[in-house]
Amino acid sequence: MLAMALQHPLLDSLITLTSRFWNAGENGWAQIIIPDAVSVPQIADTPDEVDEDEQPLVANETITFNVIDLVDIIFFPLQPSGGTRVLLRSEYPDLYERLKIKRSQSPGTGAVVTGQPGIGKTIFLFYLAIALIMDGEPFALQIGKRPLFIVRGPADVQLFNPESADAGVLNGIKWALSDSNAVLGPPPDIFLDPFPPSYVVQTTLPTQKRWKEWSKQRGAGLIFMKPFNWNEIYFVGTRIETHPVNPNTLMEMFTLYGSSAQLCFRLARNEQSRIDWERDIIPTLRNIPNLAGLVENVLQTTADEVSSQIPPPSFLASTSSMK
Incomplete structure (x- = not known):
């Protein structure tokens, strides 16, 4: 099955990312992760911590956050507003390490990553794509109505129509990443073909019709992302x-x-x-x-x-x- 001839801004960005960071490991992360120390007002722990106007007393604490900054990448939608910076939540690398262990144990299964609306499930999937590039791991990616991207190596990125592509395009692909939304419910059929056994990671709302059937058939695990804490909400906001x-x-x-x-x-x-x-x-x-x-x-x-x-x-x- 031939790749699509049409270009796509995300395709250009994936080519740029793989050209610069394929298998770059920690050296690659060091180029895009920027620490940002911020004074965060803290919420009073007890009702007794109030001033004369009965307003909670607020103390500030300096906290250092890690930010992924892709300012020079053409198009990589880390957030809906189109910004190039995103908070690197400590949960992301921890969850990635856990998924790697699960994949090594059961490469033909997968995981459903879910949580409350707006928690950053799609952002995590983009983080996962970057992490796989840094580790030199071939993967497939589909986000909503966008076409299917196959990433195999430095500047080796192809774009396919997921409805007409055959399973052969996934030969050698270890990871299949899918983001569910109102348009794309379960992962595309090509991801769920039993051969080859790519490890499927789907980010989705908890709505069961988006994940229950395929995860049951595939034996995929169910993972709930951690809610934001106050420090994270303040920093992002x-x-x-x-x-x-x-x-x-x-x-x-x-x-x-x-x-x-x-x-x-x-x-x-x-x-x-x-x-x-x-x-x-x-x-x-x-x-x-x-x-x-x-x-x-x-x-x-x-x-x-x-x-x-x-x-x-x-x-x-x-x-x-x-x-």
Whole structure:
């Protein structure tokens, strides 16, 4: 099957990345990872930590974050706003190492990487593509409606139509990366062909119709990404986002509504969005099946059991009816 003749901006970027960083290892990472030390206001731990106006006392802590910066790469969509910088969460390399172990043990299976909306699942998949380039590992990549990219070596990147390409294009490909969205549900059929046994990694929302059937047939594991903590949300909202968020409003949204970065940014930017969202909270809760059982199981489950690993059966049972 011949590769498509048409060019694509992501194809150019993958060619640039592989030309510069194929099998570059730590030396390659050192060229694109930039430390950024930031003074982050800390949220009061107890209600007693307030000033005379009953406002929480806030202390600052200097924290160093690692940022991947691809400013000179033509087109590599690390974030929806089109920026070239992205926070390198400590979870990313840890999760990659875990996936490498799983692949070495069961190369023909795969993993579903999921989590709350806006947690950075697609960003992790792009990180994974960069990590495979740094390690010199051939891979296939499909993001939503984009065509299929086959990456084999330095400047050796081809573009295919996933609907017409045969499984032979994956010969020698160790990893198959797929990002699910409203257009692309499960990974493309070419990724799920039993030969050759590429290790499939799908990033997706928890909606079961996107991952349950293929992961069951393939024996893929289920991995939940860790929610953002306050330090990460502050850094991304004030230093990474193309349109920075007001830090005081951002802290208020995080304190009230938790660790969904996407939600905190949206509510902090737009008061009407916050009003509309708060109005819908009660109806949304009423429509969650077995809410009491879900809350009970979550409260009894440690963070490490639901973050970056397969959650316990009780948690899966409580969420099995949620679509």
